[in-house]
Amino acid sequence: MTLSACGSGDDGAASDTIRVTLANHVWTDNIKKALPEFEKQSGLKVEVTQLGEDQLSDQYNVKLNAGSADIDVMMYRPLQEGKLFARNGYLADLSELVKSPTWDFSDFQSGPMEATTYEGKPVGIPIITEQEVLYYRKDLLAKAGLDAPPKTLDELKDAAAKIKAAEPDVAGFVARTGKSTAVTQFSSFLYSFGGDFVDGGGKAAVNSDAAKQAYAYYGGLIKDAGPANVSTDMGWPEAMAIFTQGKAAFYTEANSLYKNATDPAKSKVSDQVGFAPFPAGPGGSKPYNIPSWALGVNASSENTANAWKFIEWATSKEETLAQQKSGVPGARTSVWASPEGTSTFPEDMVAAIEASNKTGVGHDRPQVVKVAEAREIVGQPIVDAITGKDAAAAADTANAAFQQFLDDEAK
Amino acid sequence: MATITTTKKPPRAPETPETPAWVLWVNDHRKWLFAAPAMVFVAALLVFPLAWTGYLSLTDAEGSVRADSDFVGLRNYVDVLTDVERFWPAVGRTATFTVAALVFEVVLGMAIALLLWRPFKGERWVRVAILMPLVATPVAVGMMWRLIFDPNIGMANQVLGWFGIGPQPWLAGQHSALPTTIFIDVWQWTPMVALILLAGLTSLSEEPQEAARIDGASTWQRFRHVTLPLLMPTLTVAVLLRGIDALKTFDILYATKGRGGGSFHEVETLNVYAYGLSFDYNEYGVSSTVLIIFFLIIIGAMWALTARRKEARR
Numbered sequence: 180m181t182l183s184a185c186g187s188g189d190d191g192a193a194s195d196t197i198r199v200t201l202a203n204h205v206w207t208d209n210i211k212k213a214l215p216e217f218e219k220q221s222g223l224k225v226e227v228t229q230l231g232e233d234q235l236s237d238q239y240n241v242k243l244n245a246g247s248a249d250i251d252v253m254m255y256r257p258l259q260e261g262k263l264f265a266r267n268g269y270l271a272d273l274s275e276l277v278k279s280p281t282w283d284f285s286d287f288q289s290g291p292m293e294a295t296t297y298e299g300k301p302v303g304i305p306i307i308t309e310q311e312v313l314y315y316r317k318d319l320l321a322k323a324g325l326d327a328p329p330k331t332l333d334e335l336k337d338a339a340a341k342i343k344a345a346e347p348d349v350a351g352f353v354a355r356t357g358k359s360t361a362v363t364q365f366s367s368f369l370y371s372f373g374g375d376f377v378d379g380g381g382k383a384a385v386n387s388d389a390a391k392q393a394y395a396y397y398g399g400l401i402k403d404a405g406p407a408n409v410s411t412d413m414g415w416p417e418a419m420a421i422f423t424q425g426k427a428a429f430y431t432e433a434n435s436l437y438k439n440a441t442d443p444a445k446s447k448v449s450d451q452v453g454f455a456p457f458p459a460g461p462g463g464s465k466p467y468n469i470p471s472w473a474l475g476v477n478a479s480s481e482n483t484a485n486a487w488k489f490i491e492w493a494t495s496k497e498e499t500l501a502q503q504k505s506g507v508p509g510a511r512t513s514v515w516a517s518p519e520g521t522s523t524f525p526e527d528m529v530a531a532i533e534a535s536n537k538t539g540v541g542h543d544r545p546q547v548v549k550v551a552e553a554r555e556i557v558g559q560p561i562v563d564a565i566t567g568k569d570a571a572a573a574a575d576t577a578n579a580a581f582q583q584f585l586d587d588e589a590k
Numbered sequence: 591m592a593t594i595t596t597t598k599k600p601p602r603a604p605e606t607p608e609t610p611a612w613v614l615w616v617n618d619h620r621k622w623l624f625a626a627p628a629m630v631f632v633a634a635l636l637v638f639p640l641a642w643t644g645y646l647s648l649t650d651a652e653g654s655v656r657a658d659s660d661f662v663g664l665r666n667y668v669d670v671l672t673d674v675e676r677f678w679p680a681v682g683r684t685a686t687f688t689v690a691a692l693v694f695e696v697v698l699g700m701a702i703a704l705l706l707w708r709p710f711k712g713e714r715w716v717r718v719a720i721l722m723p724l725v726a727t728p729v730a731v732g733m734m735w736r737l738i739f740d741p742n743i744g745m746a747n748q749v750l751g752w753f754g755i756g757p758q759p760w761l762a763g764q765h766s767a768l769p770t771t772i773f774i775d776v777w778q779w780t781p782m783v784a785l786i787l788l789a790g791l792t793s794l795s796e797e798p799q800e801a802a803r804i805d806g807a808s809t810w811q812r813f814r815h816v817t818l819p820l821l822m823p824t825l826t827v828a829v830l831l832r833g834i835d836a837l838k839t840f841d842i843l844y845a846t847k848g849r850g851g852g853s854f855h856e857v858e859t860l861n862v863y864a865y866g867l868s869f870d871y872n873e874y875g876v877s878s879t880v881l882i883i884f885f886l887i888i889i890g891a892m893w894a895l896t897a898r899r900k901e902a903r904r
Contacts, residue, residue, distance in 0.1 A: 233849065237869050244655050263872065267654035358853035408741035410762030411853040424743060548653070551870035555850065562853040566764065 196224045197485050199252040202235050202472065205438055206307050206507045207254070210493055213501065217492050223485055236260065243269040243477065250477045251486040257294040257303055257473045262548045264475070265297035271476040273301045276487045282495060283513075290541045291470030291510040304494045305470035305510040306502075309435035310535035311367040311543075312466065312528070313455040316448060319349065319428040328455035332371065332396065335429060335458045339404035342428040351404030353418050353427035354397070356565055358558040359551065360414040361397075363543040364431055365561055366467050369393040373462030376545040376557055376581075383585055385557050386578035389462065391571045396460075398564020411562045423447060431457070434528060435471060438506045441525065454527045456534035468539025470510055508532065545581075547588055556581045640885075647878035655874050666879035676855065676863060677880065681887075683851075684859040687772055688836040694776040695832055696825070699783030704813075706784070707791045724781040732845025735774045736761060761846050767856035774842055779835070783828050790824025791817070826899045830892065837888055840865065860884045 201207040207229055214225055230238060235254070242250055243264070255264060264270050277284040287305065295303035313335070315328050323342050329335040339351025355361040369375065374389030384390060401409055406421055413421075415432060419439050422430040423446035430440075434454070443449040457466035474493065476486045492498060499509040504523045514520040521529045545553040556577055563573035616623060647666055651659035670677050706717060723731070738745045739760035747757040760770050798820065802812045818825075840861045843851060850866050851858030858866070860880060867877035 240869055240872070246656060263653065267657060269654075356853070357848070359850070406742050408747075408757050408759050408762060410741055410759070411764070412762065412848060414848075421742065426742065549871060555870075558853075 193482050193485055195222070195485070196226055197251050197482060197489050198226045198228070198249055199254075199489060200228045200230070200235065200238065200250050201254045203229060203231050204307070204472065204507075205435075205505065206472065206502060209502055209505050209507065210498075213498065217489070221488055221492070223488065225489060232256075239264070239269075243267070243479070246479050248477070248479045248481050251480040251482045252489050253475050253477055254306070254472055255303065255475055257291075257305065257470055258542060258544055258546070259550050261294060261297070261303065261473070262546070263550070265302050266548055269478055270297070270302035271478045271480070271483060273304070273476065273487070276483075276491075277301050277304075279487075279491060282491050286496070286511050286513050288510050288512055288515075290468060290539075291473075293541060294470050295473045295475075303473035303475040304490055305473045306494060306499075307435055307472040308469065308508050308510050309433040309471045310466050310468045310508075310532055310539055311364060311431055311457050312434045312437075312531040312535070313457060314422060314430040314432055314437070314440055315453050315455060316425075316428050316451050317453045318448075318451045319346070320453075322346075323428075328453060329429075329458050330455075332368070332458045332460045336396070336400060336404070339400060339429055343404045348426070350406040350421065350427040352400050352429045353405055353421045354401060354431050355415060355418050356401060356405075356409060356411050356413040356562065358411070358562045359554040361561050362554045362558045363467070364433070365393070365397050365558075366540070366543040367431070367457050367465060368397045368460070370465035370467070370540045371457065371460030371462050372396070373460070375540075376553075377585070381585070383578050383581035385560070385581055386571075386574040391574045393460075394560040394564050394574050395570040398561055398566075398570055401565050402567055405565075409565065411565055423449075433471065434532060435508055437525075437528060454525060454531050456531045464534065464538055466535045466539055467541075467543035468535050469541060469543050547585070549584075549588065553581065553584060556584055643878045643881055646874055647882045649875045651874040651878075653872050659875065662875070666876050667883070670876065670879050670883065676858070679855065680858050680860050680863040683768060683857065684837060684861075684887075686768065687775070687839065687857075687859055688833060690769075690772045691775045691779070691836045692829065692833055694772070695780045695783045696829060698776065698780045699787055699828070700825075702780065702784040703787035703791055706788055720784065721781050723778045724785075726778070728778065728841035729845045731774065731778050732842045735770075735777075736846050739770060764854050764856055767847060767852055771843055771846055771857050774846065775836065775839060778842070779832060783832055786828040786831070787821065787824060790821050790828075794820050823899070826895065830895050833895065834888060834892060837891065860887075 201210070207227075211227060211229075214227070218224060228238075236259075239250075239253065239255065239260070255261065261270075284301075288308070291305035291308055292301070295301060295305055313328060319342055320326075320328065320338070323338065323345055325338055325341075329338050335352070341351070342349060343351035355364050366376075369390060372389040372393040374387050374393055375384055378384040378387070406426060410417070415436060418430065419432065419436065421427050423440055425448045437452075437454065438445075440446050440452045441449050446452070457464050474490045476483055476490070480486055494511075496511060496513060499511045499514050500517070500520055503509050503514055503520050506523060508524075509515075521532075524532070544550055545557060547553045559577050559580075560570055560573035564570040646655070648661060648663060649659040650662050650666075651657070702720060706713065706720075739762075741747060741757060741759050741762045744760070746760060750756070750758065759766055761767050763770075794817070798816050799812060802816045807815070838861055839859065843857050843859060843862050844865075847857045849862075849870060851862045861884070864877050864880045864884065867873045867880060871877075
């Protein structure tokens with residue numbers, strides 16, 4: 180008894196229509212604008228379905244589970260769902276296709292490619308990379324008598340407290356607070372304190388001294404210098420809203436979202452936003468540096484050749500450059516190397532990205548199959564710390580649960 | 591040829607030598623044929639999914655439902671029923687949410703129905719206005735209240751500020767989130783209860799009321815001893831319909847608190863929990879178990895209510 184009813188694939192009639200499922204992102208907006216050019220060039224038709232992150236995941240869960248062939252190209256999150264999808268056989272093996280000569284597979288940064296490779300085979304092509312950086316308000320810093328953004332986490336704490344004390348309506352610091360959604364942005368704090376989710380021997384490590392300090396720091400910073408009445412459900416849209424409404428001085432977030440803060444149509448403080456490398460902790464400045472989105476081909480698709488044509492075009496040097504010029508950081512070395520590739524980023528952002536490229540860590544969440552569940556476990560101490568509970572005790576509890584989870588998954 | 595015969599079969603169309611055999615067959619079996627679409631529909635869309643869920647609940651299916659899974663008997667049921675971290679609190683929240691929402695909705699709905707019972711000027715407009723929340727999409731309603739209740743930039747706290755009351759956490763608070771979602775549910779669904787009760791009230795006859803008035807019964811006495819008992823069947827229907835719906839609430843909770851019912855699972859009811867199990871954790875076996883148990887709970891609640899109704903009729 181299985182649910183897979185469709186997809187015999189015997190006739191192999193490749194369709195001229197490529198069905199592409201994409202997430203809401205600046206990247207998607209750009210690609211949609213460029214589509215007519217691809218359709219003209221290739222003679223193919225592209226049908227785009229665009230969804231929010233959560234809805235996209237649900238859609239994949241339902242359709243891929245049923246072995247549905249009505250998705251050809253899928254935009255997915257390698258670090259969130261990559262392992263699960265690959266293990267379930269949802270992603271087609273691209274080994275042969277990436278050999279396409281003019282497209283230049285070797286140009287892709289090795290860090291991001293690692294996340295889209297499963298058992299030695301490429302199953303996805305990274306399209307968006309991101310690092311965590313510090314967003315800050317130039318005017319508030321100047322008012323508080325600070326001439327440069329904080330370089331260390333200690334300085335950040337002092338500066339945030341200072342601004343919060345001087346301006347009661349403005350929070351010194353804001354960041355994601357939701358148990359699961361905060362994990363990725365917390366990870367840079369964890370690494371910079373010298374910790375990680377899992378230690379070198381594959382054991383849970385979220386109750387190491389470094390991890391305990393990181394939880395206490397992150398939660399304490401939001402509790403003490405964060406917005407009054409802080410919610411423990413904030414994802415980036417909520418946290419970004421507080422920052423762009425002018426209600427916070429510092430904000431740690433993925434750089435790929437920076438347009439939300441600098442676009443006057445979306446931000447009240449667009450002309451006052453500055454960017455700085457992630458502040459250094461006892462373990463140095465160690466932001467994550469990851470591929471947040473990739474394109475893959477549905478293994479049940481009957482239209483693999485055309486699906487690849489779309490991916491080849493969307494990830495070409497030209498398109499990657501165009502994307503990067505409009506503010507979406509990509510994964511191609513050659514584009515990063517060309518001056519044109521970084522010409523439109525704010526100067527301080529380029530500096531921050533360069534710094535992250537050197538010291539960054541290649542993951543921003545536990546690298547497991549059931550990422551959603553793991554995030555909830557390691558995220559619990561974050562919300563406990565924000566609500567004023569004992570971070571160290573919460574970390575111990577979380578570590579036991581996380582070890583149990585890892586043991587279960589290893590079975 | 592056309593002789594009248596007494597037979598249990600439905601009367602046949604006049605037979606002529608040219609009538610093809612299949613027409614006769616169709617004619618003989620028409621009661622099955624007419625019912626067939628409905629039967630296929632029920633089988634395909636109700637019986638099969640339910641049976642499939644029941645089957646999954648006995649396996650350790652996870653990751654992908656197409657992947658191999660082992661039959662584990664009742665192990666999932668034992669695991670779920672002994673889970674005091676997520677399952678039982680979710681049962682508690684489901685019960686709290688349903689009972690609290692239902693009590694408020696019935697009391698307020700009754701009050702509104704009584705107010706609208708007697709004709710007054712502008713009655714039509716008031717009725718339309720009161721029904722507004724009912725026609726709004728629950729997700730949109732959730733988003734709207736989420737904005738209003740935002741602790742930092744929301745309107746609710748601004749309004750409270752005018753009266754000198756400090757800001758409240760509303761949906762953001764660990765203990766205030768569930769009551770706030772109950773409030774939203776009451777806001778949206780009281781009109782439906784009012785509408786059903788109003789329909790019941792309008793169909794009541796005037797005589798018992800008049801008799802009571804002549805006997806000198808007070809307004810309260812007339813409501814308590816005349817209107818309410820007469821309205822009981824309608825009230826049961828309203829409670830039944832709204833109760834089942836409230837048990838199954840998902841949209842408002844998801845739109846206001848997102849997946850898992852918030853960081854502390856503040857509003858995680860059984861429905862939200864089962865959703866998280868299948869869509870976040872990909873634990874299809876366990877998720878099916880929770881759904882089957884939930885299904886039994888709903889059937890149990892329905893049975894208890896209808897049994898009461900039958901008793902009341904006796």
